[in-house]
Amino acid sequence: MSRHESGLNGGVRPVGSVYEYDGGLHVRVADVVPYEPTGPGQISGRRQGDDLVRCTLCLGNGTGRPVDVEGVSLLVRGGPYGKTARQIHNHGGDMLDDELTGALRSGRRVSVTWAYSTPAGTAAEHIVELQRLGVLRPLRR
Numbered sequence: 001m002s003r004h005e006s007g008l009n010g011g012v013r014p015v016g017s018v019y020e021y022d023g024g025l026h027v028r029v030a031d032v033v034p035y036e037p038t039g040p041g042q043i044s045g046r047r048q049g050d051d052l053v054r055c056t057l058c059l060g061n062g063t064g065r066p067v068d069v070e071g072v073s074l075l076v077r078g079g080p081y082g083k084t085a086r087q088i089h090n091h092g093g094d095m096l097d098d099e100l101t102g103a104l105r106s107g108r109r110v111s112v113t114w115a116y117s118t119p120a121g122t123a124a125e126h127i128v129e130l131q132r133l134g135v136l137r138p139l140r141r
Contacts, residue, residue: 015128024062029074029128031056035115037090045088050117051078052088054096055128058111059104066103069110073099078118078126085116085126 013019018028035054037043046052055074061067076085090096097112104110118126 018060020062024064025067026058026060026062027130028058028060029055029130030058030111032126032128037115042091043088044091045086046117047086049120051120051122052115053078053085053118053126054113054115056111056113057130058109060109061104061106064106066105068102069100069104070102071099073131074114074116075129075131076116076118076126077129078122082127083119085118088115088117090115 013029015029015032018026020026032053032055035052037052053076055076057072057074059067059069059072073087077083078085088096095113096115100110100112
């Protein structure tokens, strides 16, 4: 699978396309690109010699009710054996987002950008999956 595809809900979708879950939750992996940290920050989570990629996840809530997004994450795999990438953090450097928390109100959108350390030579070949789909459910009032 190339960097232009992402695995969502058992199917493969091109990066940038929108997938709509039952009930109106829209999910899109907006981009998956090589990443070069900038600024004076400390990087944690990077394996020596690995490539870095940056992924942007976009969620849109068309369900009519708030949706709990606590714990939603991306699983990024790279290399010929699909080795799981590590999420990296650039403390004090350029802006990478923290984890998603709380609820996404009806009619609202949110996007987060995270970076990952993938095996060397695999920045153009990886699989991206949305994790913790069971968390993406409307909240009861």
